[in-house]
Amino acid sequence: MIEIAANNSTLRSWVFVPENSDFPIQNLPFGIFEQKGYKSAGVAIGEMVLDLGGLQSYGFLDGIGLPDKVFEKETLNAFLALGRKMGRRVRNKISELLAEGNIELKNHYDIKSLLIPQKEVKMCMPIQVGDYTDFYSSEQHAYNVGCMFRDPDNALLPNWKYLPVGYHGRASSIIASGVPIHRPKGQQRPNDDEPPVFGPCKLLDFELEMAFITCGENLLGESISTEKAEDYIFGMVLFNDWSARDIQKWEYVPLGPFLAKSFASSVSPWIVTMDALEPFRIPGPQQDPKVLPYLEFEGDKHFDINLEAAIRPEGSGERVVTNSNFKYMYWSMAQQLAHHTVNGCNIKTGDLYGSGTLSGPDPSQFGSMLEISWRGTKPVPMSDGSERKFILDGDTVIMRGYAKQEGIRIGFGEVSTKVLPAL
Numbered sequence: 001m002i003e004i005a006a007n008n009s010t011l012r013s014w015v016f017v018p019e020n021s022d023f024p025i026q027n028l029p030f031g032i033f034e035q036k037g038y039k040s041a042g043v044a045i046g047e048m049v050l051d052l053g054g055l056q057s058y059g060f061l062d063g064i065g066l067p068d069k070v071f072e073k074e075t076l077n078a079f080l081a082l083g084r085k086m087g088r089r090v091r092n093k094i095s096e097l098l099a100e101g102n103i104e105l106k107n108h109y110d111i112k113s114l115l116i117p118q119k120e121v122k123m124c125m126p127i128q129v130g131d132y133t134d135f136y137s138s139e140q141h142a143y144n145v146g147c148m149f150r151d152p153d154n155a156l157l158p159n160w161k162y163l164p165v166g167y168h169g170r171a172s173s174i175i176a177s178g179v180p181i182h183r184p185k186g187q188q189r190p191n192d193d194e195p196p197v198f199g200p201c202k203l204l205d206f207e208l209e210m211a212f213i214t215c216g217e218n219l220l221g222e223s224i225s226t227e228k229a230e231d232y233i234f235g236m237v238l239f240n241d242w243s244a245r246d247i248q249k250w251e252y253v254p255l256g257p258f259l260a261k262s263f264a265s266s267v268s269p270w271i272v273t274m275d276a277l278e279p280f281r282i283p284g285p286q287q288d289p290k291v292l293p294y295l296e297f298e299g300d301k302h303f304d305i306n307l308e309a310a311i312r313p314e315g316s317g318e319r320v321v322t323n324s325n326f327k328y329m330y331w332s333m334a335q336q337l338a339h340h341t342v343n344g345c346n347i348k349t350g351d352l353y354g355s356g357t358l359s360g361p362d363p364s365q366f367g368s369m370l371e372i373s374w375r376g377t378k379p380v381p382m383s384d385g386s387e388r389k390f391i392l393d394g395d396t397v398i399m400r401g402y403a404k405q406e407g408i409r410i411g412f413g414e415v416s417t418k419v420l421p422a423l
């Protein structure tokens, strides 16, 4: 494990951080906030946002090699393009400024405008997503889907344990937490003996995922090794990869996901850095059969991050419907990126890579309603007495996640999306 000053577990901040906050001084995730028409990059600390545009303009970030006004932007892409090392320098500097005992920022005459309550700002998309790729890397999820749609004896297709299966998704419809979606419409064929019908999706589902965001680029034709892959991974967000199961079932053969997936995917607003997640590395599962040489790796490349998804029916309280973990990945992010570039495909700053639905071995850990309700055969009770097999109009789906050890909680906040009726 590498030593990072800002990760020191004894650090405390002069900014109030409530117990069990997702955002202690050891986290310091980056996002884009908007307040009264002003948009800037910010860092979360406790219940506040530190305005990085303002911080830089007052000279607090001088001397670490940042370009002028790199934070006064609509997105974090320009900052991410500076790479992981610059990200680390900025995070370490912010940690110093926010640490107990440091009065440099605390006593600044304009501190009230630099440190803003999170409840007074609107959080925006943190990046302009260039390309979006979705993987399919949780074995339990692939097994569950294979059981439902093929047969339990051959649930995993022959390629699954040899390569991280993925597809190229749609970037334009990736949206920030809080932005509602309309139920998608499309072709479905509810009866296998009859022609398809057109209308609103009837089997709308969430997929509990995480996504990583890249910084830096490789040249077209070059590939990135598993050893170097993490240099290109800036951080992670929670990711709800919405799915229209009935549209998907009819359209996906032979080329895979299309309109059943491209109508929306929702992300949490704060990018938690891989630096902040460094203490939460764990070994991954034993990979058998042995992987091909370009997918071999050394060290712990998996991460222990608790995840949950909840449904809140209109006008009612929420009910948590699953508790999963990012550790249920068969393939690590480093292997996913090495595989993605092994053919010479170039990655860019601000690309987003979904993990695939994260399901654990127990049914209470399944990451989609398709699996939780087992294709609609096991309805799930809601707090208002109703039941869900899939997501209904008026429902809000909320996902949360955090890593925790030795009293330090590195949280992701939440991604929350309300489903409105079809247009």
Ligand code: CA
Pocket: 134, 135, 207, 209, 241, 354, 356, 357
């Ligand atoms: Ca997905």
